[in-house]
Amino acid sequence: MTRNYLKLTILSIFLSFGYVTLQAQQTIQLFQENFNGATHQFELNVDDSLATQNFGPNTWIVNNEYDGAGIYPNTPDQSNVVSGTITGAPNSKYLHIHDSASSGTTANASYDSDEPSDRFVKMQGGFCTLGMDDVIFSFFYIAGGNADDYAEVYYSTDGGDTWTQTGNQKYNNQPLWRYTTIQDPAFNGEADLRFAFRWVNSGSSSSNEISFGVDDIIVVGTPSPSLEFNIQTLFPNPVCRGNPITVVYNITEPTCGGSFSFQISNATGSFATPTSLGVVNVAPGTTIGAVSLIIPTNAAIASCYRIRMVRLSPVPQIVGNASVCIETIDCGNSTTAQQPVIDMGPDTMCINSIISVPFFSTGAYEFDNFYIAELSDSNGSFNDPTFIGEIFDNETYDPSLGSDPGSVGGIVPEVPPGCGYYIRILATSPDTPDSLAFAYGPICIRECDILTNDIENVQLCINELYGDSAEITININEWNTDAVYLPGNEFQVQILDPEMFFIINTGVLGSVEATSDTTLIIYAPPLNDLLALGLAPGPYFMRIVATNSTSENDVLGTIVNLTIGAPSIEPPDIIPADSVLCAGDLISLQISPFNDESDYEWYSEVVNFGLPFFWEFNPLLINTANSTPGQFSFTVREHNYGCVEEWADSAFVDLIGVPNVNIQGQTPICIGDTVTFKVEFIETTFYQWSLSNGEIIDISNNEITVYFDAQGLVNLSVNAVNECGSVSGSNNFQVRPKPFMTVVEDTIICPGETVQLFSNSTGSQFYWFENEDTISNSAFVSVSPGETTVYTAQSLNQFGCAVEEEVEVEVYSIPSNLAGDDVAFCNGDSATLGSESIETLTYNWSPNTGLSNADQSETQVSLENNSSIDLEVSYLLSITDTNNCVYTDSVLVTVYPDAPAYAGEDEVITEGESVQLIALGGLSCIWEPALFLDNSEACEPISTPDSTITYYLTVVDENNCVGTDSMTIVVEEMEDIEFSIAVPNVFSPKSGGLNNAAGVIVEGDIQLEYFRIFNRWGEMVFETNDVSMKWDGTYKNSIQPSGNYVYILQASSPDGQNISKTGEILLLR
Structure with a gap:
């Protein structure tokens, strides 16, 4: 199978960001444990030579419990630190002692001080410090305990067979989480260094305390300066x-080993x-x-x-x-052509067959080199060679270096048949001399009657479930018509071995009965069925053969390539699917399952300029040197002999970098300042600080607190180490002097007074503050506080250094409620103003109208109010104390008028008649005498006198003030009266009694023609001719005001006499 690999020993991530170069003398992290993972690196409660009995209920445990459930003390959470930051704070998992006997009811059971215990916890394995100096063991811890209850720290350099105590003699009495370090030369240069903690309590304590706890364990070291x-x-x-x-x-x-890159220069x-x-x-x-x-x-x-x-690893580089x-x-370039596979069989090579020419080469070739295959003439001469094929390739295929041969593919050209042909390979960059291009031959070439598939290769892709097929064309009589294919002839697919050219099978993958040009279907079954046929996925030679031809030399067709690919039915997994590595580490991504017969195409946006690439090995290795931290994705797909599977699910790699050492702290820094400097906290990182001048108050991993007592140049540096390496940062700064300043002394003022404050300073800027608010930007300020106030004066010099001083302005206290509360009383009454007298104070009331004593703290006030409205008088009390401070207060005196009592107009009645009395102006009424009245305490009683009588009315209003009035009823002897008509002269709509409306009262058979009422502007507000209708005091649905209204009525008597009457009606509200 031809593989086109990216020719790199180790791929590099192409990122355009800068990076930190790590040098040999930088501190590196050797071990870290923060207990936040699902597992940890310690063995708990183990037998050891220091605690052979490993006894007691107080045992080691790892959890994130801090609450003692009211039974044991609560362990302070990890925000309660002396200084510094703990990974995962405030409630991260930690290693600590607990009372295992109470663990069922209390997860954080502290320890039982009454029960003796001796417990050991140690690292599960050691780590190497070969080639290391200045190895430091650091951790955070918290502890109660006493002289008999404590923890110890141990180390071992022989695999844990022997342990030696180190650090403090005892770790106890530490109520807040404290960061600490231990450095011992014995830690340096060891193949196996490990640490342990021991807890001991005697059982003699009388009270339970918080237990010993440990977190954020880090070990660092520095490569030896002599290491080369x-x-x-x-x-x-x-x-x-x-x-x-x-x-x-x-x-x-000796070192701890690692991965080394061998590099060559230019x-x-x-x-x-x-x-x-x-x-x-x-x-x-x-x-x-x-x-x-x-x-x-x-x-x-x-x-x-x-x-x-x-x-490259471990860090630092x-x-x-x-x-x-x-x-x-340059040792010279040569090429040597080898025998093509299709020339290995007993059959003569057919024109228009696929050919692959293997070759070896020596020397070195440029990037733009091509290897070219050429065919001589039939006499073996290359004076006019024929082109076969070429490949773009600059590799050297030197058998002395163990290299496999290269290969140039092509097609056997259309040349005259013959047996004197030779094949050679030439290189183009540099050119191969003819004398060093060693040819292969001789080769026989002939014209074959059957053309297989128009010289086109065949590709079939199958898998475990599915086969694949293709249509093959068959053309006969390519050169002449000498061959005739007889009835019953079959054209069959013949498969040949790709390396030795022997026949594997014929007609198994396809055949067709025909005597002329035709097609057939070639079919490769699913993978297991294919294997049962003796075929595996891979490359083969294929040709069409005939079974019944008149020419025995024309039963074999031309050669083409058949490739059967069978990638897995599912994309592979990438292991690990997610990983966290340091920038500079090698990324290792494993393909599972991995098929040695397949090629794997990888893709990542940050590798090979974002282009897919092939990688020959498993796992894929990526060199992340010079890379910027970030998250990167990788995916892969399988290529099996030309067949391609889907892309796999992406795997993600998070690259993390060395710590951030940007030191942060206040500026400017002045003499006398205590400053806390810090760098960004990164989990599982060790921080080491150094200071050239100043007093270190506290150091705790990413923080340092310094007191500066002298001016001058200061260098502050920090070296931060995590698993990704070590990096240093530093700040140079000047400690500046503060200005000198004096201020006015504290003072006392009277309420309402103004005082001027001032400062005298060598500074260039001045400020005054009240409750952190700026009230002046000069050396002087006038203030008038209402209460005792502290003012801050600040002066700054040209460096920005400030000095502050405070001035207290005390304000004499003001007596409370000096004049007393506001008072109100009725006309003729009196009230008391002021409060109890204080001997040291003098008093003065103004005005003094109605006062009994104007120069006393308490005085009586009595005022007359003969009006109909309230009388209000404000009295001001001035008080002078022994400091000549004058305080003032005021009180409002209200005098209510007498209640506006109204008993109505006198009435004249005939003996035997009754009169309804109407009282106005009060909330309660008393009529005197009670003679002839149906209710003397009603405001609208009915009187039926048998003789003339005068009634005296007393009313009390809403202010509890009293008013009086009187009215007389004249009783006349009865005469023969046939009729009468009258209009009451007063009414009150709010009275709720009989006289709450104005109307006409008649006796006898009187006919009312009209009854009209007018307001003072002459508007008629009421009119009726019905004696039963009365005016309710409204006009056009609006309530009319109190006052006098004029009425006119016109009526006729039973005997026809006209009756006219006018008068006034008083409306009271």
Whole structure:
């Protein structure tokens, strides 16, 4: 099968972003565990030489429980740190001690202080620190405990057989999460380093406390400065382009091994754009080794190529030293044609058959090279060769290098039949000399009567479930009509081996009975049925043969290629489907299932300039050096002998980079400042800070707090390390002096007074603040606070450094409710103003009208109000204290008038008649005397006197004020009165009694002609001729105001006399 692979040893991701170059002396991450995954790297509660009994109910556990459920103390969550940041805070999973006896009821059971325990937890495996210096073990921890309840830290360098205590003697009494580090020279240069924690409690404590907990464990180290990778020997030198060269290398001290890229420079020895010759895995501890590499065929002929080795993983990338110069030479180009497969059988080669010419070549070829197959004449001469075919290819096919032959395909040309033909291969760049183009021959060529499928190859695609078919054309008598095909003749499909040209079967895949030009259907069954026929997917030679011809030499047809492909019925899986790697790591993507007989076409938007490519091996390896972090997708599809399957589901790779070391902190920085600097927190990252000047208050992974007590230049740097490598960042800054400033001293003022504050400073800018609000941008400010207030003066110098001072302005307190509450009383009454007297204060009331004592804190007020409206007087009280502060307060005095009592007009009645009295102006009424009244406490009682009487009315209004009035009823002796007509002179619509409307009252047979009422503008507001109709005090549905209204009536007596009457009616509301 012809494979067209992308000719790269390791593909590179083509991204146009910059990257961080990692040097040998940078710190790298060796181990990390934050316990947030489904599994972790520790063995819990294990037997060990330090705790052989491994006893007690207090055991190690990993979970994210912090609540003691009221039975045990709550463990503070991970936002409660001394400083720094914990991965997954505030409630991430962590390693801690708990009382296993209570775990059924309390997930965070702390530890039982009454029960002794000794428990050990250790790393499941070790890690390598060979070639490493300055190995640091860091973690966050929290702990209660006491002198008898504590944790310890241990390390081992022999696989865990022996353990040595390190770090603090005891870890306890730490109520907040604290970041800590342990550094010990014993950690350096070990093939197997591992750490452990031990918990011990004696059982003698009287109270439960929070348990020991651990999180965010990170181990880092720095490659030894003496570590080098050197090229020791190169041979042969000079070396032919395209030929192998043996490279012997040495490593100056044992390392943990890794993947190394061997790179070749350009022709001048520069590695500005190196070329990779391959990647080799070096085992841990290796100090010397050798590798065979191929000098690129496109290398120039030059005297100073160099080779170096670069460690790709583990990070950091370390660049080795370059070798001595290598001379590359041209060892000459030659080609040697090999026997074509279709020439291997006993049959003579047919004109117009498909032919593939294998060949070997030596030397080096340029990128634009073509290999061309040519046919000599029948005498073997290439003076006028005939073209067979060509291929664009610059590979060298050198058998001495273990290479398989190349191949040039074409068609046997139409030449005279003969047996003296030769075939040769020529290269075009550079040209192959005729003397070095070794031909194959002799070859016999003849004219065959049957033309198979018009010289067209046949492709069939099958799978496990389905077969495939194609129509084949058959043409006879291509050169002459000598051959005749007799009745009963079958044209049959014959399949031949692609390498040895022997017949595999005839007529199995198709046949047709015919004696002239025709077609037939070739059919390849589903895969398992095909295998049962002795055929596997792959390439074959095919021709049409006849069974009954008059010419025995004309029963074989021309040769074409038959290719049967059988890709899997489902696209393959890509493993892993999702992965997270560091930029610079090798991406490894496995195809499952993988068919060795198939080609696999990959696609990713970031590989090969976004174009699909073929990769010969499984897994696909991608070198992500120089790549920008991000998420990238990959997909693949299977090509099996020309048949293509669907694209597989995409796999995703997340590339992460080295930490961000952009240091953030306040500016400017001034003498006396305490500043916290930080870099962006990235999970599972180790941070190492250094400071040239200043006092470090606290360091906790991504944060450092510094106190600056002197001016001058300061360098602050941080080295951040995670699994992707190490990177450093630094800031240089000046600590500036602060200005000098003095301010006015604290002062006391009276309420309402204004005071001027001022400052004196060496600064260039001034500000005054009240409750963080700017009230002045000068050195002076006038203030008049209503209460005691603290003002802040600020001065800034040219560097932006500020100094602040506070001034308190105290305001003497004001006595509360000085004049008392507002008062109201009725005419003739009095009230008390003011409050209890204070000896140290003097008082003055104004005005003094109606006051009993105008110079006392309390005074009586009595005012007359003979009007019909409220009388309001405001009194101002001024109080002077011993500080000569004057306070004022006011009180409003309201004097209500007497209630507007109205008992009605005097009445004249005839003996035996009754009168309804109407009282207005109050809410309650009392009539005196009660003689002849049906109810003396009603406002509208009925009086039936038998003699003249005067009634005295007393009313009380809504202000509880009293008013009085009187009226007289004159009783006359009864006379013979045949008729009478009268109109009441007052009414009140709101009275609710009998006198709530104005109308005519008649006795006798009087005929009312009209009764009219007019307002003061002469408008008639009411008219009727019905004595039962009365005016309710409205006009056109509008309530009319209180006042006098004029009425006119006209009536006639029983004897026909005209009666006219006018008068006024008082409307009261």
